[in-house]
Amino acid sequence: MSGSALRRLMAEYKQLTLNPPEGIIAGPINEENFFEWEALITGPDGTCFEGGVFPAKLVFPSDYPLSPPKMQFTCEMFHPNIYTDGKVCISILHAAGDDPMGYESSAERWSPVQSVEKILLSVVSMLAEPNDESGANVDAAKMWRENREEFNKIAQRIVRKTLGIPT
Amino acid sequence: MIKMRHISVTLLSVFLTFVVIGNAYYQKQQFYPSVVYITKSNPSMAVIYIQALVLVILLGKLMRKIFFGQLRATEFEHLVERSWYAITETCLAFTVFKDDFSPKFVALFTLVLFLKSFHWLAEDRVDFMERSPNISYLFHFRVLLLLVVLGLLDLHFVAAAYQSTVTKGASVQLVFGFEYAILLTVVFNIAVKYVLHTVDLNREIFWENKAVFLLYMELVMGFIKVVLYVFFVVIMIRFYTLPLFAFRPMYYAMRNFKKALIDVILSRRAIRNMNTLYPDVNPEELTDADNVCIICREEMQTASKRLPCNHIFHTSCLRSWFQRHQTCPTCRLNILRTPAPQQTQPMQPRMNQNRPAEPRAQPMGPQDNAFIPPPFAFPWIPQQPPNVQPNAADAAANQPGAQQEPAAAPTGEQPPPTDFSNFQFFCPPFPFFGMPIPPPPTPPSDLSNISEEELRKMEQASKEGIEARLRCLRNIQLLLDASVAMMQQYVSAANTAELAANASQSGAASTSSSNVRQPGAEGASTSSKESSPLSAEPSPSSQPQAGPSSSSSSLSEQEDIRKRRLQKFDQAAK
Ligand SMILES: [Zn+2]
Ligand SMILES: [Zn+2]
Numbered sequence: 001m002s003g004s005a006l007r008r009l010m011a012e013y014k015q016l017t018l019n020p021p022e023g024i025i026a027g028p029i030n031e032e033n034f035f036e037w038e039a040l041i042t043g044p045d046g047t048c049f050e051g052g053v054f055p056a057k058l059v060f061p062s063d064y065p066l067s068p069p070k071m072q073f074t075c076e077m078f079h080p081n082i083y084t085d086g087k088v089c090i091s092i093l094h095a096a097g098d099d100p101m102g103y104e105s106s107a108e109r110w111s112p113v114q115s116v117e118k119i120l121l122s123v124v125s126m127l128a129e130p131n132d133e134s135g136a137n138v139d140a141a142k143m144w145r146e147n148r149e150e151f152n153k154i155a156q157r158i159v160r161k162t163l164g165i166p167t
Numbered sequence: 168m169i170k171m172r173h174i175s176v177t178l179l180s181v182f183l184t185f186v187v188i189g190n191a192y193y194q195k196q197q198f199y200p201s202v203v204y205i206t207k208s209n210p211s212m213a214v215i216y217i218q219a220l221v222l223v224i225l226l227g228k229l230m231r232k233i234f235f236g237q238l239r240a241t242e243f244e245h246l247v248e249r250s251w252y253a254i255t256e257t258c259l260a261f262t263v264f265k266d267d268f269s270p271k272f273v274a275l276f277t278l279v280l281f282l283k284s285f286h287w288l289a290e291d292r293v294d295f296m297e298r299s300p301n302i303s304y305l306f307h308f309r310v311l312l313l314l315v316v317l318g319l320l321d322l323h324f325v326a327a328a329y330q331s332t333v334t335k336g337a338s339v340q341l342v343f344g345f346e347y348a349i350l351l352t353v354v355f356n357i358a359v360k361y362v363l364h365t366v367d368l369n370r371e372i373f374w375e376n377k378a379v380f381l382l383y384m385e386l387v388m389g390f391i392k393v394v395l396y397v398f399f400v401v402i403m404i405r406f407y408t409l410p411l412f413a414f415r416p417m418y419y420a421m422r423n424f425k426k427a428l429i430d431v432i433l434s435r436r437a438i439r440n441m442n443t444l445y446p447d448v449n450p451e452e453l454t455d456a457d458n459v460c461i462i463c464r465e466e467m468q469t470a471s472k473r474l475p476c477n478h479i480f481h482t483s484c485l486r487s488w489f490q491r492h493q494t495c496p497t498c499r500l501n502i503l504r505t506p507a508p509q510q511t512q513p514m515q516p517r518m519n520q521n522r523p524a525e526p527r528a529q530p531m532g533p534q535d536n537a538f539i540p541p542p543f544a545f546p547w548i549p550q551q552p553p554n555v556q557p558n559a560a561d562a563a564a565n566q567p568g569a570q571q572e573p574a575a576a577p578t579g580e581q582p583p584p585t586d587f588s589n590f591q592f593f594c595p596p597f598p599f600f601g602m603p604i605p606p607p608p609t610p611p612s613d614l615s616n617i618s619e620e621e622l623r624k625m626e627q628a629s630k631e632g633i634e635a636r637l638r639c640l641r642n643i644q645l646l647l648d649a650s651v652a653m654m655q656q657y658v659s660a661a662n663t664a665e666l667a668a669n670a671s672q673s674g675a676a677s678t679s680s681s682n683v684r685q686p687g688a689e690g691a692s693t694s695s696k697e698s699s700p701l702s703a704e705p706s707p708s709s710q711p712q713a714g715p716s717s718s719s720s721s722l723s724e725q726e727d728i729r730k731r732r733l734q735k736f737d738q739a740a741k
Pocket of ligand 1: 462481
């Protein structure tokens with residue numbers, strides 16, 4: 001019998017296909033391997049990423065949902081919480097065990113209650129409201145704080161790029 | 168594109184080799200002199216080295232095709248990443264043995280690297296078994312063949328290194344022997360994993376013990392590796408110098424071992440709690456309402472457990488989760504620091520009041536028949552009354568004496584984060600609603616009141632005497648807990664900026680810490696009950712208790728604070 005991780009991923013895939021959240025498409029890259037997914041995320045309306053369609057890759061550990069997956073954008077991104085190589089840095093993707101003391105920082109961290117859908121929704125809200133405390137991309141964080149216009153310009157360029165429109 | 172480049176590099180190296188050999192043969196006309204000519208000429212040797220490297224890579228590709236077929240992207244990434252470290256460490260190792268530097272030496276190191284890469288790939292491949300819905304016979308055949316080949320090779324090289332060291336004394340063979348010994352443990356590890364995964368794949372039902380086996384295997388392997396590394400470093404320091412190249416892997420081996428050890432200890436504790444303290448959920452409750460287990464997203468039909476926070480899960484899912492984290496998956500209540508769930512009957516209504524406030528309430532059955540007395544009491548305290556709350560973290564240490572009033576049992580509650588000023592903004596949403604925090608404990612009857620008879624009892628060596636002593640120690644711990652809790656409340660009260668209220672409370676709290684050592688601590692404990700609404704954990708559950716004695720104004724302030732927080736959580740949830 002296949003592992004519980006696989007069955008849960010299949011269940012989540014089914015749920016996402018039957019009931020897709022707005023602006024998000026996600027599923028396994030190929031049905032032979034349910035542990036590598038790709039996702040397409042639409043930039044939230046009313047933000048500088050509006051209109052963009054951002055492809056990302058999700059890699060699940062074999063003990064999913066006990067450990068969180070990893071997420072990485074496969075297109076160019078410029079955002080305070082995304083590393084320059086596309087890796088996403090938000091609390092929901094971090095395992096809770098890192099600080100055994102105090103729950104306050106672990107409240108939003110990974111636990112089996114979370115799901116692919118919740119991760120992707122968190123990423124959408126992260127696109128809308130970057131957390132400039134996190135230093136995944138220091139340049140982007142600095143620009144977000146100090147020069148919003150320039151940041152918006154770069155974001156718009158990336159949006160056009162993901163849509164295949166020449167800049 | 169990359170493929171084209173590979174082919175052209177290969178062809179170029181072959182061409183250069185032909186040129187070098189042809190040139191040597193043209194100049195010397197005979198086999199032996201031309202070999203000597205090539206080995207004497209540096210540029211020729213460089214070409215030969217490159218040719219050898221290209222051949223090794225080609226051989227590697229061939230072997231990879233045989234044993235693995237197409238590599239997956241993640242496997243390739245791992246391979247590149249690990250090769251990078253391995254090559255760096257090999258270069259470091261060269262510096263230690265620069266005296267024995269020779270073509271044979273380079274070849275041996277290349278061979279180690281070459282075999283290592285196959286171990287890594289085998290590891291990734293076997294891990295992949297857990298992730299793939301169908302495993303072909305070819306897969307099994309390849310993995311088995313590979314494991315046998317790698318195991319035999321490792322054994323052979325360990326034996327060869329041992330022979331060489333025994334007969335010729337310490338040499339670079341030490342390093343090789345050690346490297347192959349580590350690789351041998353890796354092969355063994357992979358083989359055990361392979362067996363476990365294969366058994367799991369062929370089972371009809373979920374195999375919950377697999378995770379336990381994996382956990383213990385991790386521990387044993389970690390231990391063997393640490394021993395090997397320490398042994399190696401000691402020997403290297405004796406014969407050569409500090410083996411810097413072994414430090415990074417040694418550090419990781421030690422870290423993994425430590426982690427495995429902590430995992431085993433904590434998870435054992437959590438699982439023991441689960442088995443002994445937490446009630447099973449009876450089938451009627453499960454058929455009630457929505458009963459999806461949040462961990463596996465499957466329906467709960469049998470074998471489910473209720474945690475102290477009233478969340479229910481499959482026993483097997485919970486067990487595998489506890490092997491990683493000892494918290495409730497839904498509300499993150501730390502179960503090792505929380506009393507067991509046996510609320511006494513009077514506390515039940517309070518639990519019910521709390522539940523609607525919980526944003527992500529788990530489906531739960533009717534509460535009326537939820538109370539199941541624990542089947543377990545710590546065996547060495549036979550007369551333990553059923554209503555005390557054994558603390559999970561330090562077994563009996565926190566249990567109150569039998570004369571304690573049940574509601575005031577100590578909780579062993581976690582000292583809240585020290586930064587109280589932030590607390591309002593970063594308070595933990597879930598544990599907060601799910602976990603009823605009882606008021607600070609009432610100190611037990613004073614120690615100076617111990618009667619002659621009790622003292623005599625304590626001096627006995629019999630079981631009774633030991634029990635009496637233990638009870639006394641528990642009382643002392645209880646006093647300490649009480650004073651800690653009061654100090655916390657004092658600190659938090661001082662920080663809530665309600666100065667007027669604080670003046671009286673701080674008086675009460677500060678006297679209480681001195682009072683605990685004197686008879687008549689009753690007054691202090693009641694005043695600490697009053698201050699509990701303003702304490703660091705303004706859990707709603709503590710409110711009803713404080714009701715009768717606290718003034719109406721503090722109650723409404725309390726309500727305000729709570730409403731504001733709920734709004735914050737709502738905003739956060741959106
Ligand atoms: Zn389950
Ligand atoms: Zn819970």
